[in-house]
Amino acid sequence: MASLTSPRPDHAAADWSVAQDWASYSAQDHATWDRLFERQTKMLRDRAAPEFLDGLDMLRLTKPGIPDFAELSERLMQRTGWQVVAVPGLVPDRVFFEHLANRRFVAGRFIRSPDQSDYLAEPDVFHDVFGHVPLLADPLFADYMQAYGEGGLRADGLGAIDRLARLYWYTVEFGLIRRGGDMKLYGAGILSSYGESVFALDDPSPNRIGFDLNRLMRTRYRIDDYQQSYFVIGSFEDLLRATVETDFAPLYRALDGQEDLEPDAVLPEDRVYSRGTQDHVSGVESK
Ligand code: PHE
Numbered sequence: 001m002a003s004l005t006s007p008r009p010d011h012a013a014a015d016w017s018v019a020q021d022w023a024s025y026s027a028q029d030h031a032t033w034d035r036l037f038e039r040q041t042k043m044l045r046d047r048a049a050p051e052f053l054d055g056l057d058m059l060r061l062t063k064p065g066i067p068d069f070a071e072l073s074e075r076l077m078q079r080t081g082w083q084v085v086a087v088p089g090l091v092p093d094r095v096f097f098e099h100l101a102n103r104r105f106v107a108g109r110f111i112r113s114p115d116q117s118d119y120l121a122e123p124d125v126f127h128d129v130f131g132h133v134p135l136l137a138d139p140l141f142a143d144y145m146q147a148y149g150e151g152g153l154r155a156d157g158l159g160a161i162d163r164l165a166r167l168y169w170y171t172v173e174f175g176l177i178r179r180g181g182d183m184k185l186y187g188a189g190i191l192s193s194y195g196e197s198v199f200a201l202d203d204p205s206p207n208r209i210g211f212d213l214n215r216l217m218r219t220r221y222r223i224d225d226y227q228q229s230y231f232v233i234g235s236f237e238d239l240l241r242a243t244v245e246t247d248f249a250p251l252y253r254a255l256d257g258q259e260d261l262e263p264d265a266v267l268p269e270d271r272v273y274s275r276g277t278q279d280h281v282s283g284v285e286s287k
């Protein structure tokens with residue numbers, strides 16, 4: 001997601017896209033991808049939503065090296081009509097929404113340096129492509145992302161971008177999903193992070209709370225550490241019903257009269273799957 005961005009660089013097009021320039025990646029860049037890929041897929045085998053793992057296979061992300069966006073887009077286009085477009089970094093909100101509304105996922109082209117394998121302030125190609133793109137091969141999730149883009153353009157007109165951004169955060173980036181008697185990961189911010197892939201499912205610290213749209217859009221989130229609360233959906237069908245098939249305008253109006261909730265809040269009406277100890281807490285920054 002966007003917010004504070006620098007001016008559009010000269011080499012970027014009007015829609016902020018740039019060439020991926022796949023040929024310019026070094027052997028070390030590809031080796032960094034391979035190392036991260038290997039470590040994540042091993043751990044995610046029984047932690048990620050099956051749709052994510054299927055996406056990795058279907059899109060041949062299992063092939064060594066940083067994916068070539070042109071090739072990846074061709075496969076994705078055949079499945080669900082999505083493409084992957086390179087951008088120089090964070091882009092303005094409207095640019096981001098416009099791309100999503102047109103089934104284009106924007107991805108950073110750079111890869112972290114070898115000493116940054118655990119923490120990154122800006123999303124790189126591993127987060128953007130490994131984390132986000134597999135689920136775009138799932139028809140339901142693909143529709144959700146497009147609708148989110150359209151919803152973003154609408155929210156902008158209604159002065160509600162900050163509310164809507166929380167939905168993206170707690171679903172697309174940090175969502176959990178129930179599967180059988182278990183919970184699985186589907187949020188890209190978790191799936192691309194070694195530490196959070198364990199933390200989000202196994203650690204006693206965070207709350208795990210049933211998805212409720214109004215509740216979620218009141219909840220601030222951490223941008224500097226693992227989340228203090230995760231929201232759990234029952235299925236992608238449920239998520240679509242609560243969002244794509246719901247008119248948000250009345251909801252935004254109702255939210256204006258309600259106070260924000262802290263990232264660790266638990267309410268009497270919450271469906272609590274696990275109540276966190278909040279033992280893992282560092283800084284205090286939330287949005
Ligand atoms: N239905 C929402 C609206 O009326 C748009 C939306 C769809 C937002 C899907 C997020 C995800 O604005």
Ligand code: FE
Nearest residue numbers: 001123173188
């Ligand atoms: Fe992301």
